[in-house]
Amino acid sequence: MAGEVVGTALIMNTPAADQVIVAEGLGRRYGRHTAVTGLDLKVRRGEVFGLLGSDGAGKTTTLQILAGILNPSAGRATVLGYDCVREAASLTARLGYMSQSFSLYGRLSVDENLEFFADLHRVPEPQRQARKTRLLEFARLAPHRDRPARFLSGGMQKKLALCCALIHEPELLVLDEPTTGVDPVSRREFWNILYQALTQGTTIVVSTPYMDEAERCTRVALLHEGRLIACDAPSRLRAQMPGRMLELRARPQRRALAVLEEALPRSRPYVFGDTLHLHQEESPAPAAPLPDLLAARGIAVEQIRPVAPSLEDVFVTRLAGTAPPAAPPATAEAPPVRERTGLAVEVEDLTVRFGDFTAVDRVGFSVRRGEIFGFLGPNGSGKTTTIRILCGLLAPSAGRARVAGYDVRHEPLAVKARIGYMSQRFSLYDDLTVGENLEFFAGAYGVPRARLAARRNWALALAGLEGEEGRPTRGLSGGFKQRLALACAVLHEPEVIFLDEPTAGVDPLSRRRFWELIYRLSDQGVTVFVTTHYMDEAEHCHTLGLLYNGRLIALGTPEELRAGMRAGEMLELECDQPIAALALFQDAPGIRASFFGDRLHLLVDDAEAARAQILARLQRAGHRVHHVERVPLGIEDVFIAFIEMEQARRAAEAA
């Protein structure tokens, strides 16, 4: 055939040096609201660059400007050598972009979606089929080629959207929160596709609210209220953090936390599994006074050791001045500590069917009074349905559930009088003031007139909004809104409080402060039932339940889950060229490789056995290895192992 050779006219529009993105003084205003201001960024070819920040920090605006689909109101940016405003048409034709929203066509099948994006980007026919096959194989979507996109799970949709953004093999991939709300297994597969693109030379810029994803980036930028707070490699950011992080194992833990919060408020102690983490500012200071301080209050300190700060620790330190102040210590206004024995929630064989779809499948667990129960699982796994049943809003199809001692099916009114509920959207009235919101919710929940003033003051203190009653709620930051919403939900002194993704979209420091409030409530004997997408928040809970496709597939304390699941062992590898090394392990049997900042994480069955094999492979390829070390497994790895076990069980059942 004539004209057989279709050259992929790859115009190497290489700008000065190796900068793929150069942004100077970038700013964007919407009316009077400033979304981004004074942003300077440089991204090199071959990087995975992370953009971090809470909702409203300016991540999406920044990415849209860099993708050429939003004009900045100040500054300029050059991406792939093209000016983002003047040469937007050339730019948009060359990059891959994935918006935060659903970017597929729901009525088109998996295959048709890919086909359409291949058409849009003029991918020539010979390459097209090969790329489609490869991407679908890699995303594990090949068996679903003919399924309409709207019938895919959330995780599959995100993977497909990524495949669509990669079909023209762009030099630069810009991803806006691609994994929010996606289950951990899909999330891992999603990152595997990204690594694949990375090893082929694609530069990736990705925004994320998850700190563990930030750890996978070569460099990260932290945005807060439109400003760049920090920008560097994760390891460098960790090294630059003043002072150090200490891990403290003390009994009783709760008392230790209260003492530390009171005596060393600037150390911002927080619960991490069965330990406490705290920040010590003056770096070489001895850890000695700490045990003395605690011992004087009758607390037994079992162990103190320095630990590497997480990225979140780093950001919390950097953001310290911007978030709401730590909640004031419990005062006389606080409600009396409740009875802490007995069960607050008992669930047996709970099943909910909608038509022939089983949303919740024979779920059973119980929660002690005063316990913090973390309910985890991807979108659509049945979390919200379960909460609705426990709140008496929905009758179960089978099984039974008791909340605060009352049956949800037969005594829903008694249940409702004893529970509090806070939804993901902080159901506050934006047009009312802080005080008016409190008054409204007090009325709605029937707080007795005599208690009203005391509860109101208590709630204002809890939210950190004393003296701000007259402020319109609309103007509050996300962190304050979240605390006000919690205060409203507990005004009527409920025994059990349900928090449905209370920390979604809130910056790390506000999140951590919010957890302090949750501990305080728990101390007062309030049972806290909380759902979250953040796997790291799982560490803050006493007990965890992992829901997957309506089934409770794991239940226990974080430690129990870690110990009880053979999820494998993790090796951390530092070498000269981590991206090239990653390619080496991408299809190695028995090894799951992921990128971790400037290092690699290799998940293997047996670390000792695999170590030699890994080193040999690296040496053969001529890599210089700095060190290989076993590191503890993250809770997410444990969850993935549980989910994979469940998937295997289902596959066996189906067979």
Add this chain to the structure above:
Amino acid sequence: MRGLIGAVIWKEVREIRRDPVTIWVAAVLPLIMLYLFGVALSLDVKDAAFAVYDEDGSAESRALAEAFPNSGYFRRTHDIRAQREIGERLDRGQARLVLVIPEDFSAKLARGETAAVQTLVDGSFSATAMVIAGYAAAIVQDYNLAQLRRGGAPPVPVTLESRAWFNAPLKSVNYIVPGLFGVILMAFPPLLTALAVVREKEAGSVQQIFVSPIRPWQFIAGKMVPYAAIAFLEMLMILVAGLWGFGIPFRGSLALFLLATTIYVFCTVGLGLLISTVTRSQLVAMLFALILTLMPSFLFSGFLFPIFTMPEMMQWYTYLFPARYFIDISRGIVMKDVGIEILWPQFAALLAYTAAVFAAATRLFRKKVAA
């Protein structure tokens, strides 16, 4: 590999085919509208209630009164015995027309004088009242002619015989339906396209379009073509249904009519797309579509209310809405068999309008998420 426009067309066709709402709006609603308007929206008078106050009571007066029901337009419901009863019958709507024959009616006729009769018409619906009055006058004139002939008098040398051209039986359906073609195509296709872009904006998929080599005109054209094809099929459907179902004669050139349709469908779907590119939510887009396309095509297109009777300012205003051009063309071809030599200004206006709409939609579709 499809071209860029082809890619959008290919995608749209698949999406439309799988969307039951689109198929309803495109296929079923136009037929329902055609049926409802063709049947209900008739200005014709048939079997109108008619009462007689015959003070004369002669053979002549009875013959005159009989002529009314005999015409087929009136149904005699009451014989009125007293003067005051007349008002009552009209007030209650029991009679649309009252014929009053004075007691000296036959006497005057016998003397060869002119005898006056009175018809009282319920004028609450002015359009029907005029039709009724017209029929009454025609019946009376027929009666006169018959009288003259019977009396052996020489035929009246000149009588006025008016005939309604293009619509000899003066059936309103004959001009309502060709107008409806214009209205229906302005009602449903823009509604579909008004949602076509804004739906992608709401879902977020349009951002993927922004980040692709496609140019605005290619995207708009790709969206336009499949909907224009749907609208064209819609026209064929209502054309067949209208001509057969209502037995309307098609006098002019079908080819010319289809040419006009082709231009018009691009115009109407283009208007919808224009609305879709400037709005941000489906709700707003639908409201705009109703206000900018459906309403004016009812009110200011000459579909129901003749433009030449409007105040001059409003007459100018009607030029803003393309339905008026198409309805002129449609009635011209279907009813009068006029050709391009008469209709060219309307064709030119329609063509210019369509081009302007396309240009505006292309210009306003910017590949940016915010201004």
